[in-house]
Structures are given as structure tokens and as C-alpha cells.
Amino acid sequence: MGRFFSKNKRELVVFLATLGMAAVFTIMNPAFVKWNNILTVFQQMVLNGVLAVGIMFAIITGGIDLSIGCTYAITGICVAWCTVHGVNPLIAILIGLVIGAVLGAFNGFLVTGLKLQPFIATLGTMSLYRGIAYVVTGGIPVTSVPDSYRNIFNGKMFAGIRFYVLVMIIIFIIAYIILSKTRTGAYLYAVGGNEEAAKLSGVNVVKTKYIAYIVCGACAAIAGMIMLASLGSAEATAGTGYETNAIAAAAIGGTRMAGGRGSALGTFIGALMLAVLKVGMVVINVDSFWQYIVTGLIIIIASYFEFMQEDFKAFMARRKNK
Secondary structure, three states: OHHHHHHOHHHHHHHHHHHHHHHHHHHHOHHHHOHHHHHHHHHHHHHHHHHHHHHHHHHHOOOOOOOHHHHHHHHHHHHHHHHHOOOOHHHHHHHHHHHHHHHHHHHHHHHHOOOOOHHHHHHHHHHHHHHHHHHHHOOOOEOOOOHHHHHHHHOEEEOOEEHHHHHHHHHHHHHHHHHHHOHHHHHHHHHHHOHHHHHHOOOOHHHHHHHHHHHHHHHHHHHHHHHHHHHOOEOOOOOOOHHHHHHHHHHHOOOOOOOOOOOHHHHHHHHHHHHHHHHHHHHOOOOOHHHHHHHHHHHHHHHHHHHHHHHHHHHHHHHHHO
């Protein structure tokens, strides 16, 4: 147990901060802890959490994916079109996953094959994918998605909890297993920590980066399909700005923006904190526009915390050596 606490100090601090935040919101408005409101926190957390898992993989390798919101939109549109035209819902979901993986792989190709900086490459595909979404739909939403598809994600299990919450939890568990129990996870950290050293150690850097961006695209696709099940329609504007929240959740949870560090548990807690913050601000009647300011400040503070942590470790090491 002591080893667990020592290994996950950052995550525990964020979790305690989240509990403290929830306590403050509860004091200000006791309605915050009502079950329906807690369900709203889960609902807020799901899309951001699933997207954050994907972008965490890209960030760990020292990259970024600014196109996840557009992948989210394209997948939703394609799956909606399939289900409306009679395609079996399970096949439509498989098609959605393939679309997300292909779009993610294209980002991987730009980064590894054409040697573009991840920020520039995915900034370009963000515009490219959004344009494709508009061209395909003509700006008109795809509606009337059948219940046979919607109930797969949006159906209720018990106490009002919907299946998409279970989907999110499964995704986090898979991410935890990959990152902490497999050779692929070790390679991802190695590439993000020191790409040249990883290459000299025999790590296939190109393959590892492809895996990261494919996972990122697949997670964006899953989030898009959850959104589609929840709303029953898809449109080209869906997912706008979602990359900011996903990056924030990963950064809050301890994913180092320079790469080489991050965990599924931390990202889960980061997504939870953002959801508590957003729902709490609504409950205490804070203008929604302030959410953007708060999210931006959180990203800055979380990123700076990494430097503070490293400086503290260096300071303690110097004191020990004296």
C-alpha cells in the first residue's frame, strides 16, 4: 500500500483536490451531491475522459493531436449515415472504429513519414478533417438515428447509470494494462523520454508512434459514437474545442506535455476533476463563459507543476549529496 501511495502521489493530490472542490460546491449548494447531479458529472466526464485517454498516448510519445475533435465529428457523421440507411449497429460501430484508426494513422504518417512536427501536422488535419465533415454533410445534421444503435451506448444499466460510463471505464482499464503491463507501453514511455536513446536501444520508434496516433484516433471515434448515441444526431460542428478539455484532463492527471510520463489513473482523475468543476460551476450559477478561463488556467498551472516537481527533486538531490 505504501508503495502505491509513493508511486501515485501526484494522482492522490489531484484526487484530494477534487474531493475538496466537490465539498466547496456542496457547501455552496447542497444540490450538488444529489444523485441526478452526480450522474451529470459522469456524463460530463465520459466524452472528455475517452478523448483524454487517446491524446495521452500521443503526448506520452512527445506528440500531440489537435484533430481529435474533428475525428470525433467525422466518425459520428459516418456512423449516423450508416445506421440511418439500415446498416447493422454493430457493423456501424466497427466502421466507426476503422475510420478513427485510419484518421489517426494518417496523423502518424505525417509525423513519422513526412517528419512534420506533431503540432503542425495535426493542426493541418484538424482543418482538413473538419472540412471533410462539412463537405460530406453540406452543413446539414444527420438525424433520426435508430434506437437499435442508440441503446448500445445510451441504455441504462442500474440507478440511471448508462452503458457509456461502463465503456469509458473499460477504455481506461485497457489503457492502464497497455501502459503498465506491456512492452508497447514501455516503448511509448521510452520514445517520449528520449527518442534517440530509444532508437539505439532497438525500439521501433516509427511503429510506436503509429500505435499512439491510431489509439488516439480510435478513442476519438468512440467518443464520437457515444455522442451520437446520446444526441441521436451528428453534425459537422461537433467536437469543436474538445481537444482543449482532453489536453487539460491529461495534464491535470500528470501527463508531461514534453512526453515520457503519464498514466491512465491520473488521466481518469483529471477528467473527473474537470467534470466536477464544470458541473459545480453550473450548480452555483457561475457564467459558463468562465469555464474557458478556468480550463486555460488549469492547463497552465498543471504544466508548471511539472517544472516545480522536477526543481524540487533536483533540490533534494543536491541536499542529499552535500
